[in-house]
Amino acid sequence: MSDVLSSYPLLLRGAWVTIQLTVYGSALALVLAFVFGLMGGARSAWVRAVGRVYVEFFRGTATLVLMYWLFYALPLIGFRFAPMFAAVLALGLNVGAYGAEVVRGAVKAVPKAQFEATIALNMRPWQRLRRVLLPQAVALMLPPFGNLLIELMKGSAVVSLISIADLMLRAQQLRQSTGQTTAVFLVILVIYFVIAQVLQLLVRYMERRADIMLGRRPGRAARSALDTLGAAK
Template sequence: MWDVIEAPILWQGAWVTVQLTLYSAALAFALAFPFGLAGISRHAWVRAIGRFYVEVFRGLPALVLMFWFFYSLPLAGLRLETLFAGVAALGLNYGAYGAEVVRGALKAVPKTQFEAAVALNLRPAQRVRRVLLPQAVPLMLPTFGNQLVELMKATAIVSLISISDLMFRAQQLRSSTGEGAAVFLVILVMYFVIAQAMLLLVRYLERRSERTLGRVRAEGAAR
């Protein structure tokens, strides 16, 4: 068991898993906010674009999407790096779920807050940045935390296109040592530890955002 725990290739694989999670999460969040904002737009064509993205990529399995990027695009002359194919598939898929989280949180902000921003003659971008988002972000964070953990666990599929993540390295170690039970027990614990570290970060951000929201509301009441 200790030989498995101390195996360098598992720790290398864990680092690749963390990197994949961070890159995919960054792409997912970068997509979630503009498409979530599109979902509450006053313009029907903007809402239609947001809905199209959400419905398409929320309805596609990340695994099939990754295979399509990695195996099908080269047939059209476009070859993607394995890491990019994995990040793109996961980011596009989870970005669609995140867009719905953003849209729902923005719609949950009381309408009176939006009306107050209009009364203060704030421009649309200012209304979003200074009024809606500060109140919506604390509502988003718990769900984003869950999605981040789900995204981290979903990175295990990238081993199928030979990215040397934790799962891929575990399969290598199992083949070379024959200690399948010990190897998979160790990586279960490693995935759990990574998930808990991410949840601790999200909870810290939740506390920070709640304190900020308290100040925003206090300033609004003072006015």
């Protein structure tokens, strides 16, 4: 165990790569989720179909298969990616498909009257989305996005199979050099767990912020005002 703990710089470097993959992958997934999710709710049937095809295709493929395909098959027809790029692309495309469904569902779940009101107020389509629908929809998206974020972080462990030096690959190296298999894997399981818990706290914080922004929960200023009112009574 002490051998494993004393080589913590190696594990920290691996964890840093895992975190980088998570950040880049989720940034790509977020963009794709909004683009294709909003397409899924479009009025034109063609635009909707494009959104559907993206979602069905990338929800149907396994991340690892996609990654292998990008990494091993595509170079043969002339596209060569750096491993890191292939990994981020595979993670982002895959999680983005799930995210697109979340976005579509959330926008649809905003009460119909809100949409009608925007038409009554003669807002342009972009204004409707930007000022009324999205702020409410985003609050609904956050909890499922949180789950997807953790899924993506967990999914990033497979990049070790295309030789990116993430936490998982570092663990393999450490296993070979120390021979303490059980200890190594226990330690990195705990590291992954800690990362997941931190991500969860982050998402909870954002959920609270979104609620306050929409006036569904009193903010700090309002809370202290309420407190003084209560004290005055």
